[in-house]
Amino acid sequence: MKPWTEEELSDMRHWEKDHVLQAQKEGWCYLCCDDRIVCPGCTRGMIQLRFDELFTSCGFDMRCPECVGYKQAAKDYNMIQMMLGREQRITDAEVEKKLSSID
Numbered sequence: 001m002k003p004w005t006e007e008e009l010s011d012m013r014h015w016e017k018d019h020v021l022q023a024q025k026e027g028w029c030y031l032c033c034d035d036r037i038v039c040p041g042c043t044r045g046m047i048q049l050r051f052d053e054l055f056t057s058c059g060f061d062m063r064c065p066e067c068v069g070y071k072q073a074a075k076d077y078n079m080i081q082m083m084l085g086r087e088q089r090i091t092d093a094e095v096e097k098k099l100s101s102i103d
C-alpha cells in the first residue's frame with residue numbers, strides 16, 4: 001500500500017487521520033479494515049481520500065481498491081452504476097491513468 005504523504009495527511013480531518021495512522025502502524029487496511037470489500041457509500045469519507053471517483057450509492061459490495069486492486073474496484077463500480085441505471089462509468093483508459101499515478 002502506498003504510504004501517505006505529509007501533504008495528504010495534513011489535508012485530512014482528525015478522525016480520518018487517526019484512522020489512517022493507526023492502520024499504518026498496525027498494518028491493516030485503512031479503507032476496508034481487512035474485509036477486502038467496502039460499501040462504496042459507507043466508508044465515512046475514507047474512499048474519497050484517494051478514490052473520490054469510486055464513491056457511489058450505498059448497499060453494494062465493491063472490492064477494496066487498496067488491497068484487492070483499483071482495476072477490480074473500478075469494475076465493481078461500473079457494475080453498480082449499471083444496476084442503478086446511471087451513465088457514469090470508469091473507462092479502461094481512466095483505470096490505466098489512475099494506476100500509473102498510484103504506482
Ligand SMILES: [Zn+2]
Nearest residue numbers: 029032064067
Ligand atoms: Zn482494503
Ligand SMILES: [Zn+2]
Nearest residue numbers: 039042058059
Ligand atoms: Zn453502505
